[in-house]
Each structure stands twice: as C-alpha cells, then as structure tokens.
Amino acid sequence: xxxxxxxxxxxxxxxxxxxxxxxxxxxxxxxxxxxxxxxxxxxxxxxxxxxxxxxxxxxxxxxxxxxxxxxxxxxxxxxxxxxxxxxxxxxxxxxxxxxxxxxxxxxxxxxxxxxxxxxxxxxxxxxxxxxxxxxxxxxxxxxxxxxxxxxxxxxxxxxxxxxxxxxxxxxxxxxxxxxxxxxxxxxxxxxxxxxxxxxxxxxxxxxxxxxxxxxxxxxxxxxxxxxxxxxxxxxxxxxxxxxxxxxxxxxxxxxxxxxxxxxxxxxxxxxxxxxxxxxxxxxxxxxxxxxxxxxxxxxxxxxxxxxxxxxxxxxxxxxxxxxxxxxxxxxxxxxxxxxxxxxxxxxxxxxxxxxxxxxxxxxxxxxxxxxxxxxxxxxxxxxxxxxxxxxxxxxxxxxxxxxxxxxxxxxxxxxxxxxxxxxxxxxxxxxxxxxxxxxxxxxxxxxxxxxxxxxxxxxxxxxxxxxxxxxxxxxxxxxxxxxxxxxxxxxxxxxxxxxxxxxxxxxxxxxxxxxxxxxxxxxxxxxxxxxxxxxxxxxxxxxxxxxxxxxxxxxxxxxxxxxxxxxxxxxxxxxxxxxxxxxxxxxxxxxxxxxxxxxxxxxxxxxxxxxxxxxxxxxxxxxxxxxxxxxxxxxxxxxxxxxxxxxxxxxxxxxxxxxxxxxxxxxxxxxxxxxxxxxxxxxxxxxxxxxxxxx
Numbered sequence: 001x002x003x004x005x006x007x008x009x010x011x012x013x014x015x016x017x018x019x020x021x022x023x024x025x026x027x028x029x030x031x032x033x034x035x036x037x038x039x040x041x042x043x044x045x046x047x048x049x050x051x052x053x054x055x056x057x058x059x060x061x062x063x064x065x066x067x068x069x070x071x072x073x074x075x076x077x078x079x080x081x082x083x084x085x086x087x088x089x090x091x092x093x094x095x096x097x098x099x100x101x102x103x104x105x106x107x108x109x110x111x112x113x114x115x116x117x118x119x120x121x122x123x124x125x126x127x128x129x130x131x132x133x134x135x136x137x138x139x140x141x142x143x144x145x146x147x148x149x150x151x152x153x154x155x156x157x158x159x160x161x162x163x164x165x166x167x168x169x170x171x172x173x174x175x176x177x178x179x180x181x182x183x184x185x186x187x188x189x190x191x192x193x194x195x196x197x198x199x200x201x202x203x204x205x206x207x208x209x210x211x212x213x214x215x216x217x218x219x220x221x222x223x224x225x226x227x228x229x230x231x232x233x234x235x236x237x238x239x240x241x242x243x244x245x246x247x248x249x250x251x252x253x254x255x256x257x258x259x260x261x262x263x264x265x266x267x268x269x270x271x272x273x274x275x276x277x278x279x280x281x282x283x284x285x286x287x288x289x290x291x292x293x294x295x296x297x298x299x300x301x302x303x304x305x306x307x308x309x310x311x312x313x314x315x316x317x318x319x320x321x322x323x324x325x326x327x328x329x330x331x332x333x334x335x336x337x338x339x340x341x342x343x344x345x346x347x348x349x350x351x352x353x354x355x356x357x358x359x360x361x362x363x364x365x366x367x368x369x370x371x372x373x374x375x376x377x378x379x380x381x382x383x384x385x386x387x388x389x390x391x392x393x394x395x396x397x398x399x400x401x402x403x404x405x406x407x408x409x410x411x412x413x414x415x416x417x418x419x420x421x422x423x424x425x426x427x428x429x430x431x432x433x434x435x436x437x438x439x440x441x442x443x444x445x446x447x448x449x450x451x452x453x454x455x456x457x458x459x460x461x462x463x464x465x466x467x468x469x470x471x472x473x474x475x476x477x478x479x480x481x482x483x484x485x486x487x488x489x490x491x492x493x494x495x496x497x498x499x500x501x502x503x504x505x506x507x508x509x510x511x512x513x514x515x516x517x518x519x520x521x522x523x524x525x526x527x528x529x530x531x532x533x534x535x536x537x538x539x540x541x542x543x544x545x546x547x548x549x550x551x552x553x554x555x556x557x558x559x560x561x562x563x564x565x566x567x568x569x570x571x572x573x574x575x576x577x578x579x580x581x582x583x584x585x586x587x588x589x590x591x592x593x594x595x596x597x598x599x600x601x602x603x604x605x606x607x608x609x610x611x612x613x614x615x616x617x618x619x620x621x622x623x624x625x626x627x628x629x630x631x632x633x634x635x636x637x638x639x640x641x642x643x644x645x646x647x648x649x650x651x652x653x654x655x656x657x658x659x660x661x662x663x664x665x666x667x668x669x670x671x672x673x674x675x676x677x678x679x680x681x682x683x684x685x686x687x688x689x690x691x692x693x694x695x
Contacts, residue, residue: 054088062087062094215281257281332403344388351382400434509616556585556592558656615652
C-alpha cells in the first residue's frame with residue numbers, strides 16, 4: 001500500500017492567500033502524482049463540502065476535505081503558510097493546512113487511518129512539531145507517524161495506532177482513561193459516593209473523515225480533565241460500532257456533536273441531552289460537559305421521547321441566532337408540505353386534463369363511479385388530489401411545530417393548522433399556528449415536572465394542554481385578523497395587472513434562481529403553491545405558479561445550453577453534468593445547476609438570476625397560467641398559453657447561457673479551456689448544495 005502522504009505532497013512555504021488557492025495548490029500536487037484525475041472536478045467537490053460549513057479549526061488549522069469520484073486513492077497533502085489563510089475558524093487564520101482526498105468508495109482501513117490523523121490534530125505537541133519541521137520529508141514522516149517520538153511530539157506510528165485503538169475502544173463502549181492515566185471504573189462497577197459523572201457522546205460530520213474524530217478526541221480530553229467518564233461513539237464514513245446498551249443506560253447525560261442525523265438516536269432517550277454542531281464539540285468541549293452536568297442537576301430530561309431535541313437535525317452551532325432558527329423551523333414545515341403539494345397538485349391537474357374544468361363539480365366517486373366513463377376517472381383523480389391538498393396547511397403547521405419541539409408539537413400544530421383552514425386563515429394562519437404550537441410546547445417543557453408524571457407528559461398532558469391553548473388563540477384571539485390579512489393578500493394578487501404583475505414576476509424569478517432550491521427558492525415556491533392550494537384558485541394565483549415554475553427551470557437549462565455551445569469553457573465533469581441538466585431543468589429541478597454554482601458561484605448565480613427574472617416577467621406579461629405545482633415541460637398541456645410560456649423559458653435560458661459564456665470568457669483560460677489563476681474556483685455557492693459527491 002502506497003503512503004497517503006509523501007514529501008511530494010508537502011509544501012512548507014505555501015504562498016496562497018485564499019482557501020481556494022490553497023486547495024488548488026495542494027490538489028495540483030495530487031494531480032501530478034496521479035492521485036487526482038480531474039483537478040477542476042475535485043476542487044468543485046472540495047468547494048461543495050466547504051459550502052456546508054467552514055473547515056477551519058481553532059489552533060491555526062485548516063482541514064478542507066471531501067470524498068470525490070476524481071480521487072484514485074486516499075491522499076493527504078500538507079501546506080504550511082507563513083501569513084496564514086482564512087478557513088473560517090473563530091480564532092483567525094490557519095497556518096497548518098491539510099487537504100484530505102478520499103475516493104468515493106474508500107475502504108474502511110484507509111478511513112480509519114485518516115480518522116487517527118484527525119485525532120492527532122488535537123495533540124498540541126504534534127502540531128508544534130509540524131510548525132518546526134525543517135524539510136518536506138520530515139513533515140511527511142511526522143504525519144505518517146514514522147518520525148521518532150522525541151522529534152514528533154509522540155506522533156510515532158505507535159501513537160497513531162493507539163489513537164485508532166482509542167477510537168475503537170470508544171466505539172465499543174470502553175470508557176476514556178481517568179485523569180492521571182488510570183483506567184476509569186467500568187460503567188457496570190459498583191457505585192461509590194464519589195462516582196464520577198458519566199457521559200456518552202456521539203460525533204458525526206458530513207464527510208465522516210475529520211471533524212467526527214476531532215470532536216471525539218476533544219471531548220475525551222476534556223472529560224479526562226474534568227474527571228468525567230466520557231465515552232464517544234464516532235459515526236464516521238468507515239461505519240460505526242454502537243455503544244454497549246449498558247454503557248448508555250449507566251450514563252448520566254448525553255452530548256450530540258453532529259452535522260448529520262444521529263443514527264439510532266432513540267437509544268439515548270430519557271437523559272439530559274446537549275445537542276450541538278460538530279465544531280462545538282471540537283472548540284468548546286468543556287462548556288458542553290458543563291452544560292450537560294447542569295441539565296442533569298436541574299432534572300432537565302431533554303432527551304426523553306417527545307421532550308428532547310428536535311429530530312430535524314440542526315446544521316450549525318448552538319449559538320444560532322433566532323433568525324437562523326426561525327428559518328430552519330419554517331423550512332421544516334415547507335419541506336414536509338412539498339410532497340403533498342406535488343402529489344395533490346398533479347392529481348388535480350390530471351383530473352382537469354381528463355375530465356375538463358367542470359370536473360370540480362362532479363359527485364363524489366364513492367357514490368357514483370363508472371368504470372367505462374373517462375369523466376369518472378377524471379373525477380377520481382381530482383378528488384384524490386383535493387384530499388391531498390386539504391392536508392397542506394395542517395402539515396405545514398404540524399411540522400413547523402415538530403421542527404421546534406419534536407413529536408409533542410405535532411398534535412397542537414395539526415390542530416392549529418386545521419383551524420386555520422376552517423376559519424379561512426390560509427397559508428399565513430398555518431405559519432402562525434405552527435409557530436404558536438411549537439412555542440407553547442417548549443414553554444410547557446420548561447416546567448419542572450415530578451418524575452412520576454414524566455411518563456405521561458409527551459402522550460397525554462402536553463398534547464392536551466397545548467391543543468387547548470393553540471385552539472383558543474386561533475379561534476378567539478388571532479385567527480380572524482390573520483384571515484383578514486390572508487383575504488387582503490388574495491385580493492391584492494387578484495388585482496395585479498400590467499406593470500405590477502410584471503414586477504412580481506421579476507421578483508419571483510430572482511428568488512427562484514438565487515439559491516437553487518435553498519430557503520429563498522422555497523419561500524417563492526411556497527407562496528405560489530399556497531395560492532393554488534384551493535379547490536378553485538384564482539387566475540392571478542395560477543399566473544404566479546406559472547412564473548415560479550418557469551423561472552425555476554431556467555438555471556439548469558441555461559447551464560446545459562452553455563456547456564453545449566461553448567464546451568471549452570467547462571471542465572469534462574461540468575460537460576457531463578450539463579447533459580443531465582437538460583432533463584433536470586425540463587423537469588423543474590433547479591438543483592440541476594448546483595454543481596456549476598458550487599464551482600463558480602460569482603458567474604453562474606448572477607447569470608441564472610438574470611435569466612430567471614426575465615422569464616418570470618415574460619410569463620406574467622404573456623398571462624400564462626398553471627394549475628399544477630410541479631412537472632416542468634411534462635405538464636405543458638395543462639398550461640394556459642403554452643407556446644408563449646415555452647417562449648419565455650427559451651428566452652430566459654438563452655440569457656443565462658449567454659451571460660455565463662461571456663463571464664467565463666472574460667477570464668484567462670488554459671489551452672484545454674480549464675480556468676487558471678486564483679479566481680477560477682470561487683468559494684461557496686449562495687445555495688446550500690445537495691452535495692453531489694462531497695458527503
């Protein structure tokens with residue numbers, strides 16, 4: 001097995017001044033050695049991973065990493081910067097930069113070695129030795145663990161192996177060594193009056209290579225310093241071994257430090273729980289230990305079924321501001337609502353297509369259905385779709401509350417959402433009802449409850465009290481004002497014409513193309529679908545839906561056209577993505593443009609927004625309408641003025657493609673058309689990419 005790092009992969013005088021340039025310089029060394037087959041494709045995967053969360057760590061460390069199909073074998077490159085490079089760490093620039101490249105199907109053995117290295121980065125002696133290394137060969141030896149312990153700060157091969165063993169021990173439930181090096185008592189041992197506080201923890205990150213194991217090492221070290229028995233389950237790319245149930249049962253508290261969902265989370269139910277992002281586990285482990293001990297002392301059993309942290313896993317830190325949390329709660333509701341929108345809306349549209357627009361007045365198919373009549377089948381599809389549409393606002397409200405307060409939020413959320421439907425408070429009422437339900441449940445959970453009552457709280461007491469409170473507020477206090485506001489908004493939409501309608505089309509087009517499936521895109525989409533989520537939507541609401549879908553199709557179609565017209569401006573990987581983008585764009589999947597935006601957001605996103613804005617404006621000006629909330633060109637037969645509608649999409653697509661070609665053509669290009677210089681691979685896209693290869 002060849003070494004993951006050699007002297008050729010070390011740059012002790014890294015001159016890059018940005019994280020993109022640093023990644024390019026180190027990745028170029030991998031390309032030279034044949035470890036990376038496509039430089040631009042690999043850098044796009046690195047940028048996509050970086051967009052999820054900055055990879056800078058306290059202590060002057062930057063650790064960009066990803067899994068990529070362009071990597072032939074697990075590889076590590078190291079650079080040392082005298083000036084420092086900003087990787088987003090709270091304490092400032094990084095002078096030690098590690099670029100980790102893992103194949104898309106990396107084997108467990110290699111990933112275990114990489115995880116051991118990640119743990120070593122928490123060792124101050126190891127990083128000090130790297131800062132004082134005098135030559136590339138010596139630095140590579142330090143990282144491999146080949147250097148003598150005296151020189152490497154105890155980073156010998158034995159030390160690396162020990163780190164891997166520690167990881168294995170943690171995974172199987174062996175407690176961290178007690179302070180002073182003595183073994184801590186086994187969880188099943190007889191308790192004494194001075195029994196140490198016991199904590200179990202889970203760490204995980206999107207790639208499962210670096211931050212997962214760094215957080216584990218940091219928590220274990222802090223546990224030893226605090227005199228706490230702390231056992232970590234690392235849920236990394238190499239798989240994970242579940243903690244012994246006896247270890248979990250004996251624990252006094254739980255710490256989740258994660259950026260992807262914790263697997264089998266219910267195992268930890270019923271205990272004081274601290275739930276944060278993985279970087280919090282690296283940067284402030286002592287604080288997390290103090291937090292969980294404080295919760296245990298106060299009897300806050302936040303990990304109990306129905307009373308714990310929301311299962312809508314949070315990307316980010318516990319320090320998220322209120323605005324960030326609010327956006328996540330709302331997007332939770334919208335994400336659960338969208339499948340009902342798509343299924344119900346398409347069924348209604350198909351019902352109209354088969355039975356005509358009078359099908360909404362047909363008798364119930366449960367009373368009258370003729371197998372041989374096409375109208376009966378149209379009525380069946382319409383009525384199934386109408387039932388699905390009837391769930392939109394209750395589902396929106398219920399899952400906003402769920403995102404805030406876990407399962408106890410579902411009952412008052414659904415109740416509040418249904419009340420919103422009954423009093424005609426509509427989409428706005430659903431939003432308010434969901435937020436109210438979540439807030440009421442969270443308020444009830446803060447009340448200190450006797451242990452004997454805790455078992456019935458999530459299934460009886462909380463749903464009962466919260467439903468009464470939410471129902472009272474929606475029926476008596478705020479429901480009517482919201483219903484009036486909803487009616488005013490509907491009347492405003494119905495009254496739009498001429499310039500006002502065109503300006504609305506421009507705004508919706510910009511929103512749809514700003515983050516390519518992200519929160520802003522979803523807000524515009526939810527606004528449009530809410531307008532048609534009624535049995536008889538207005539003409540204006542259907543125009544809004546048409547503008548939103550048309551604009552959302554433009555970014556991937558524009559990228560597909562650009563890669564066809566000017567192939568040399570794009571990498572081989574981007575040209576392949578362009579072929580798929582034709583189908584994705586035609587199907588109204590805006591995310592088809594994300595690989596392009598991840599690699600070059602400063603050109604792709606403005607060009608997409610320009611094309612989307614023009615398409616939205618033209619669609620509104622042409623007066624095209626759409627009853628289906630999804631489907632792209634495949635529901636053209638359901639579109640009012642379909643030829644003008646397709647013309648608007650074609651014009652927007654041409655504008656986006658043309659702008660991308662012009663903007664990319666302004667930069668210097670290499671002979672093969674791949675970009676060169678420091679500006680070719682911009683940092684993170686405006687959207688949150690759905691991580692094509694970077695996990």
